Amino acid sequence: xxxxxxxxxxxxxxxxxxxxxxxxxxxxxxxxxxxxxxxxxxxxxxxxxxxxxxxxxxxxxxxxxxxxxxxxxxxxxxxxxxxxxxxxxxxxxxxxxxxxxxxxxxxxxxxxxxxxxxxxxxxxxxxxxxxxxxxxxxxxxxxxxxxxxxxxxxxxxxxxxxxxxxxxxxxxxxxxxxxxxxxxxxxxxxxxxxxxxxxxxxxxxxxxxxxxxxxxxxxxxxxxxxxxxxxxxxxxxxxxxxxxxxxxxxxxxxxxxxxxxxxxxxxxxxxxxxxxxxxxxxxxxxxxxxx
Amino acid sequence: xxxxxxxxxxxxxxxxxxxxxxxxxxxxxxxxxxxxxxxxxxxxxxxxxxxxxxxxxxxxxxxxxxxxxxxxxxxxxxxxxxxxxxxxxxxxxxxxxxxxxxxxxxxxxxxxxxxxxxxxxxxxxxxxxxxxxxxxxxxxxxxxxxxxxxxxxxxxxxxxxxxxxxxxxxxxxxxxxxxxxxxxxxxxxxxxxxxxxxxxxxxxxxxxxxxxxxxxxxxxxxxxxxxxxxxxxxxxxxxxxxxxxxxxxxxxxxxxxxxxxxxxxxxxxxxxxxxxxxxxxxxxxxxxxxxxxxxxxxxxx
Numbered sequence: 001x002x003x004x005x006x007x008x009x010x011x012x013x014x015x016x017x018x019x020x021x022x023x024x025x026x027x028x029x030x031x032x033x034x035x036x037x038x039x040x041x042x043x044x045x046x047x048x049x050x051x052x053x054x055x056x057x058x059x060x061x062x063x064x065x066x067x068x069x070x071x072x073x074x075x076x077x078x079x080x081x082x083x084x085x086x087x088x089x090x091x092x093x094x095x096x097x098x099x100x101x102x103x104x105x106x107x108x109x110x111x112x113x114x115x116x117x118x119x120x121x122x123x124x125x126x127x128x129x130x131x132x133x134x135x136x137x138x139x140x141x142x143x144x145x146x147x148x149x150x151x152x153x154x155x156x157x158x159x160x161x162x163x164x165x166x167x168x169x170x171x172x173x174x175x176x177x178x179x180x181x182x183x184x185x186x187x188x189x190x191x192x193x194x195x196x197x198x199x200x201x202x203x204x205x206x207x208x209x210x211x212x213x214x215x216x217x218x219x220x221x222x223x224x225x226x227x228x229x230x231x232x233x234x235x236x237x238x239x240x241x242x243x244x245x246x247x248x249x250x251x252x253x254x255x256x257x258x259x260x261x262x263x264x265x266x267x268x269x270x271x272x273x274x275x276x277x278x279x280x281x282x283x284x285x286x287x288x289x290x291x
Numbered sequence: 292x293x294x295x296x297x298x299x300x301x302x303x304x305x306x307x308x309x310x311x312x313x314x315x316x317x318x319x320x321x322x323x324x325x326x327x328x329x330x331x332x333x334x335x336x337x338x339x340x341x342x343x344x345x346x347x348x349x350x351x352x353x354x355x356x357x358x359x360x361x362x363x364x365x366x367x368x369x370x371x372x373x374x375x376x377x378x379x380x381x382x383x384x385x386x387x388x389x390x391x392x393x394x395x396x397x398x399x400x401x402x403x404x405x406x407x408x409x410x411x412x413x414x415x416x417x418x419x420x421x422x423x424x425x426x427x428x429x430x431x432x433x434x435x436x437x438x439x440x441x442x443x444x445x446x447x448x449x450x451x452x453x454x455x456x457x458x459x460x461x462x463x464x465x466x467x468x469x470x471x472x473x474x475x476x477x478x479x480x481x482x483x484x485x486x487x488x489x490x491x492x493x494x495x496x497x498x499x500x501x502x503x504x505x506x507x508x509x510x511x512x513x514x515x516x517x518x519x520x521x522x523x524x525x526x527x528x529x530x531x532x533x534x535x536x537x538x539x540x541x542x543x544x545x546x547x548x549x550x551x552x553x554x555x556x557x558x559x560x561x562x563x564x565x566x567x568x569x570x571x572x573x574x575x576x577x578x579x580x581x582x583x584x585x586x587x588x589x590x591x592x
Contacts, residue, residue: 022390022391025387025390025391026391026394028383028384028387029384029387029388029391029394029398032384032402033398033401033402035463036401036402036404036405036463036466037401037404039413039416039417039420039463040404040413040416042416042419042420042430043413043416046419055426057427058426058427058428059427059428059433060427060429060430060433101310102310102311102314103311105307105308105310105311106307106308106310106311108307109304109305109307109308110308113300113303113304113307114300114301114304115300115301115302115303115304115305116301117305118304121308121312125311125315128315128319128320131319131323132520132524132572132575134524134546134549134568134571134572135322135323135326135568135569135572136318136319136322136323136326137322138322138326138329138549138553138561138564138565138568139321139322139325139326139329139561140318140322141553141554141561142561143317143318143322158314158317158318159314159318161314162310162311162314162315162318162319164315167311192303217406217407220409221409221410221411223410223411223527223530224526224527224550227550227554228550228553228554238409238412239409239410239411239412239527242409242411242412242415243411243530243534243535246415246534247534247535255419258415259415259416259419261412262412262413262415262416265409265412266408266409266412266413269407269408269409270404270407270408272407273403273404273406273407274400277400280403280407281399281403281471284406284468284471285471285472285475
């Protein structure tokens, strides 16, 4: 009887301990969530505060009673934000599209075709994966300058339309498609190119979409190369644009308008992420390192 | 006949590879050789494309340049502070995440947000949060004064304050990737090990040290290695916080030094830039090799 009581007591004690532990875990997780979300909240909040209200707050307020959209209008009228935006969209779409074509052709050759020197060139490709961008960017800068391609879209785009890693990823995917399909198509007299377009690409669509999303994220955030290769505002991408806005736009004190620009720049990728949450996360864990 | 077919077939393979080979050749293989050539050409003039001689002068110039030494110091501090802190914190959060069920997806989504934001843009938000101006002390300083401290300018103020913001922002930026990798590593640990340990009455801490940690150690080391490499290449975080003139702010990084030598007000010296880039690559390579040696001893595959 006594033993029985003790057992119950112990169990209850255990349950209380477990509950306390759970509360602590949730509290810590919530704390980190606040640290992550707070900058986003602050940028949204500041972007709807009026210029006068923001500058009169010596002690910053956590809310605003009279939100305004004036800053968004300013962001599009007093600095060429729309221009930066269009440039970034062109850059992102063209780079991603060209890269998809280049890597699909290469991955197809490695996965499906037989030709002498294939293994040698594949090993060579793989070894290029270890080359950091910082090492080759110097000569690329000189090359593009020599070709008179500064402040042009080809100059921005050309150096980033191949990725050995994505070729590798896609080749692995192509190799999972059963050989029998290929031989059946051959018997029917289908050409290699047609087989690639009609069978392999549709079957590898999930991987292609993942690669495209990762590349879009990379392009949207590109900063270093565009900064080196453009000094004409007409060709700035959003990253350079925001830096330009910070240093010369609006006048240093118009922080609400600056934050409106930051919101406009951040929204597209956040929307893309929320729409393709699982794809983005799976893709990144397969090999996306921010850089 | 048969032979002709084979040669056409082999040509076709190379034809499919041609675009990739051209792009990689122009923008990767050639530059890779060229960067070494540049780094040994002394007194290279980019306008006339001439140089005086071959030798190690560029390296010696870079190694004696105070801006470079400052950049090396900043970069090492950044690496030593952020890599262990972010990896540890990510491990803590991932363990917490895997122990709960409700709200887990929501937390995971929120934690991933910094990955999909533009580093330059959100850096501006951090700047206004930490900056002290004539109009306002800024939000962080407000919080500091609540706790009885005195306001500091984190953006234009003392060195340690600037370093603190840079580390804080860097950690904020790199956390999503680490949390993602560690939560999926934790999820892939075979549940049977835990059940067996529970039957034996093993304590939670012991289970973590003896089962969880060894099981996820390959992923943990992967994160540490990529973390080191990434932190050594830090640059845009610093630009976002302190502006493009990092030398004046004494906040430059090695990569920043390379770009400043190449372009901008202090630019036009591809030789110095190349030498600095090769020094950086040598440092990263050395650290990665040390990491791999250490991991061989401690990682259980």
